[in-house]
Amino acid sequence: MPRPAQCTDVTFFALFRKELSAYFISPLFYLVTAVFLCLSGYYFYTDLIFFVTFGFGMNILENFWQLLLVDLRLVMLLCIPLLTMRAFAEEKKLGTLELLLTYPVRDSELLLAKFAACAVVCTLMLGGTLLYPIYVYTLQPFAVLPLVASYLGLCLLALSFIACGLFVSALTDSQVVAAVATTGVLLLGWILSWNEAATSPALVRVLAHLSMFDHFQNFTRGIIDAQDVGYFACFVALFSFLTLRVLESRTWRGRR
Amino acid sequence: MIEVERVSKDFGGTSALREVTFSVERGAITGLLGPNGSGKTTLMRILAGFFPPTTGQVRVAGCDAAQQALALRRKIGYLPENVVLYPEMRVRRFLEFCADVRGLERRRRTQCLERVVLDCGLQEVSSRRMGTLSKGYRQRVGLAQALLHEPEVLILDEPTVGLDPGQVVEFRGLIRALRGHKTVLLSTHIVPEIDLTCDRVIIIDRGRIVAEDSPQALSQRIGGTQRTVLRVEGPAEAIGDRLRRLPGVDRVEALQGKDAGDSGVAEFIVFSRAGEAVPKAIAAAVVAQGWGLIEVRPSPPSLEELFVRLVDHAAPGAVH
Numbered sequence: 315m316p317r318p319a320q321c322t323d324v325t326f327f328a329l330f331r332k333e334l335s336a337y338f339i340s341p342l343f344y345l346v347t348a349v350f351l352c353l354s355g356y357y358f359y360t361d362l363i364f365f366v367t368f369g370f371g372m373n374i375l376e377n378f379w380q381l382l383l384v385d386l387r388l389v390m391l392l393c394i395p396l397l398t399m400r401a402f403a404e405e406k407k408l409g410t411l412e413l414l415l416t417y418p419v420r421d422s423e424l425l426l427a428k429f430a431a432c433a434v435v436c437t438l439m440l441g442g443t444l445l446y447p448i449y450v451y452t453l454q455p456f457a458v459l460p461l462v463a464s465y466l467g468l469c470l471l472a473l474s475f476i477a478c479g480l481f482v483s484a485l486t487d488s489q490v491v492a493a494v495a496t497t498g499v500l501l502l503g504w505i506l507s508w509n510e511a512a513t514s515p516a517l518v519r520v521l522a523h524l525s526m527f528d529h530f531q532n533f534t535r536g537i538i539d540a541q542d543v544g545y546f547a548c549f550v551a552l553f554s555f556l557t558l559r560v561l562e563s564r565t566w567r568g569r570r
Numbered sequence: 571m572i573e574v575e576r577v578s579k580d581f582g583g584t585s586a587l588r589e590v591t592f593s594v595e596r597g598a599i600t601g602l603l604g605p606n607g608s609g610k611t612t613l614m615r616i617l618a619g620f621f622p623p624t625t626g627q628v629r630v631a632g633c634d635a636a637q638q639a640l641a642l643r644r645k646i647g648y649l650p651e652n653v654v655l656y657p658e659m660r661v662r663r664f665l666e667f668c669a670d671v672r673g674l675e676r677r678r679r680t681q682c683l684e685r686v687v688l689d690c691g692l693q694e695v696s697s698r699r700m701g702t703l704s705k706g707y708r709q710r711v712g713l714a715q716a717l718l719h720e721p722e723v724l725i726l727d728e729p730t731v732g733l734d735p736g737q738v739v740e741f742r743g744l745i746r747a748l749r750g751h752k753t754v755l756l757s758t759h760i761v762p763e764i765d766l767t768c769d770r771v772i773i774i775d776r777g778r779i780v781a782e783d784s785p786q787a788l789s790q791r792i793g794g795t796q797r798t799v800l801r802v803e804g805p806a807e808a809i810g811d812r813l814r815r816l817p818g819v820d821r822v823e824a825l826q827g828k829d830a831g832d833s834g835v836a837e838f839i840v841f842s843r844a845g846e847a848v849p850k851a852i853a854a855a856v857v858a859q860g861w862g863l864i865e866v867r868p869s870p871p872s873l874e875e876l877f878v879r880l881v882d883h884a885a886p887g888a889v890h
Contacts, residue, residue, distance in 0.1 A: 328670030332659075339658045409654045413715075416618040416648040417671050418640045565621040567582060 326423050333401075333431030342396065343435060350393045351442045357385040358446045374456050379447075380534045383464050386443065387471055387530060390436075391504065394472060395496035397435060398479025399489040401428045402561075406487035421561045425554060428480060436472045440465075460536025467533020470546040474526055475500055477553035484560040503527070571596040571723055571753040572617065577626030579612050579777075586612040587623070588777045594770070596722075597750045601768035601785075602757040603877060609777040610757040611651055614727045617755065618648035631722045631753075644672070647716030651727040653708050657701025661692060661711055664700060668715045686714040690744070706737040713744065724748065726756040730763060742767050761877050773880055780880045797869045798840040798849050803862030806836035812859060816851050818842045835864060 337343045361382045369377035405411040414424060447461055478499055483492040506525040513521070522528045526549065529542040572594040579587040587609045594600045604610050616623050617630055619639040628635035633642035655664060665686065669679040687696055690710040695703060700711065709729065716724055729745070730738045745767055748754055758764060764771045765785050773781040773788075781788060802809050806824060813822045825837040842848040849866050856863045 324673045325671050328667055331670075332667050336656070336658065408656070409650060409652045410656060412615070412620060412650050413648070413655075414671075416615075416620050416643055416646070416650075417668070418643045418673070419671060420640065566580075566624075 325419055326427055329419065329424060329427035330430055333428050334434060336400075337397070337431065337435045340400075342400075346393050346396045347439045347442065350389055350439050353389045353392075354386050354443050354446075357389070358382060358443075361385065362450070374450075374454075375460050375536060378450075379461055379464060382446070383468060383534045386468065387527065390440075390468070390472060390475065391500050392497065393439070394436060394475040395479050395482075395493045395500065397439075398432055398476055398483055398496060399493040400483070401432065401480050402484040402557075403487050403489045403492045407489075415561075415564070421558055425480065425557055425561070429476060429554070432476045432480070433473060436476060437469065440468060440472060463536045463538050464534050466538065467530050467542070470533075470543065471526065471530050474546050474549045474553075477550040477557075478503075481553045481557045481560065484557050500526075571598075571631060572755060573627070573629040574613075574617075575627040577613075577616065577623045577628055579609075579616060579621075580624045586777055587616075589626070590774070590777070590779055592772055592779060592782055594753060594755055596753050598769045599745065599749055599754040599756070599767055601764035601771045602755060602774060603759065603761065603764055603771055604757070604774035605759055608774050610759075610774060611727055612777075613774070614648075614725050614755070614757055617723075618646055618725050619643040620648075644719075645721055646723045646725055647719070647721035649709075649712045649716045649724075649726040649729055651731075653712035655700045655708060655711060657699065659700055660697055661700060661703070662687075662696040664711065665714060665718060668718055672719045674719060682718050682720065686717050689717065690714040691740075705732045706734065709733060709737075709741070713741075722753060724752050724754045724756075726754065728758055729756055730758065730760070738763075773877060775880070796842050796848060798842065798852060799865070799867045799869045800838045800840060800852060800856075801835055801865040802838070802856050803835050803864060804856075804859070805834075805861075809836055809856070809859075809861060810838065812855055813838060813840055813852065816840075816848065816855060818848050818851070839869070 361378060364381070365374070365378040402411065405414065415421070444465075447458075450456070451458070475496075479492070479496040482496045482499065483489075486492050486495070503524075503526045506521045526546075529545045532539050532542050574590055574592050577587055577590045578585060590609075590613065602610050602613065615621060616628055616635055619630075619635055619642040622628075622636035622639065630642050631645040633645060635642055659667070662683070665683055666679070669682060674682060687693055690713055692707070692710055692714060695707050700708065703711065709732070713726075713729065716726070726745070730741050733741060742763070745754060745756065749769070756767070768785060771781075771783065771785050771788060772779055800813070810822055810824055813819060819840055819842045821841040823839045823841070825839065840848065840852060849868055853863060853866050856866075
């Protein structure tokens with residue numbers, strides 16, 4: 315009877331499969347991916363033209379890929395909240411969360427399953443953009459490794475977005491609220507270090523350390539810094555911790 | 571099987587349950603009766619391991635609700651109040667998912683699935699998306715997922731709300747069939763439901779238990795007065811007068827049946843002291859006068875009256 319370890323695996327994969335198939339069943343995933351690839355394709359095209367026109371012969375990493383990746387993160391910022399919004403909000407609205415939490419499921423397993431499913435979906439979405447380097451490489455080979463670092467950064471950024479999105483989704487039972495609020499929080503994380511004029515230099519330095527996008531910047535230069543990786547790991551851990559606290563709040567907060 | 575000891579539950583200052591204590595024996599069907607907002611759902615959620623009580627102890631099938639929530643959840647089947655399931659999922663896929671989350675191994679999963687699909691009458695809808703199901707079928711899917719892993723204890727929160735009368739009867743049949751081998755706790759605010767399905771009833775109001783007994787015993791507690799319903803063909807006033815003069819009769823109430831005027835059938839409720847053989851005397855008196863006796867029927871006070879009395883004017887806790 316007691317097979318806790320095996321049980322947990324089975325439970326996790328059941329949840330994970332359910333989450334994943336929920337994405338593939340709904341048209342939202344396809345729509346978001348289509349929008350993502352259209353916008354990033356547009357950026358790829360314009361950035362490439364820009365590079366060919368003005369930067370030909372210069373460093374391709376600095377003058378093309380870095381620009382493109384910085385643009386991609388904006389598209390990601392707009393798209394990922396649409397993929398995380400339903401995670402908890404929908405289940406809360408439907409009432410299925412109540413049912414799930416009377417199953418032998420740990421809150422953390424549920425969160426992990428949702429996180430993993432969303433990560434897979436986002437990776438697929440990002441995977442679509444791999445066409446661009448492949449295409450450019452066939453035209454003109456370039457140093458690949460720095461770009462690998464950039465993609466790692468992009469993935470870490472995506473994971474952070476997901477962690478934040480899941481947290482906001484757990485706070486509300488409205489998907490729209492979840493999406494808008496997540497975008498707001500992420501956008502704030504971007505523009506946090508923009509206000510040099512309005513804040514003291516010391517504060518700007520602190521804010522820059524807190525800003526996700528400043529940490530992402532290093533990756534686009536082809537640098538994998540343990541500090542930056544650590545930053546994203548902490549970001550994900552913090553928001554996952556907060557999400558678990560929100561789920562736990564059912565024990566002391568009255569709902570309905 | 572279920573032991574609840576001095577359980578209270580507070581939600582940020584408001585208390586939903588106050589010092590609730592009761593126990594349910596193995597194999598019994600117990601009804602939890604209470605007006606809306608009395609704490610039924612909170613109590614059921616605690617028993618289902620959804621959240622722990624603020625204070626007090628809950629043990630279900632030997633598992634503590636606070637310390638062994640996961641073990642407890644393995645042993646219970648829970649039907650939430652609003653069964654709204656994943657609308658995009660097909661019934662069969664959903665039940666498979668439930669079985670997998672519960673960690674049923676493949677062979678047992680297949681067996682259990684076949685069984686609940688049959689028991690809950692889901693054969694025809696098993697490949698339909700749940701969003702397209704009627705309320706009755708959704709409720710059945712809800713019950714199916716609760717029964718799937720053969721739990722020892724079933725906790726059903728308002729299982730018959732929203733069903734049509736035919737479905738209600740069917741549903742009660744389903745639940746009654748569980749008597750003896752499953753411990754069932756079901757909540758409702760519909761009184762006759764308790765009368766029809768439950769071995770015991772617990773009445774809860776404003777977070778406190780106000781009464782706990784078998785439905786019959788509770789009905790008798792209202793006792794002291796015996797009521798007889800009577801339908802007679804004849805002059806209503808004369809009949810009323812005759813009834814009032816019978817020994818042991820306290821009060822006679824004439825009912826204005828809609829056919830009273832036309833057909834000359836009068837209807838009465840006769841209140842008398844308990845223990846007197848009043849129905850017999852009534853029948854004899856009516857027949858002796860030459861009136862047409864259509865019906866004499868003792869009418870026990872209903873659980874409904876008791877419920878209204880307990881919940882309305884008892885100071886909470888005074889009856890228990």
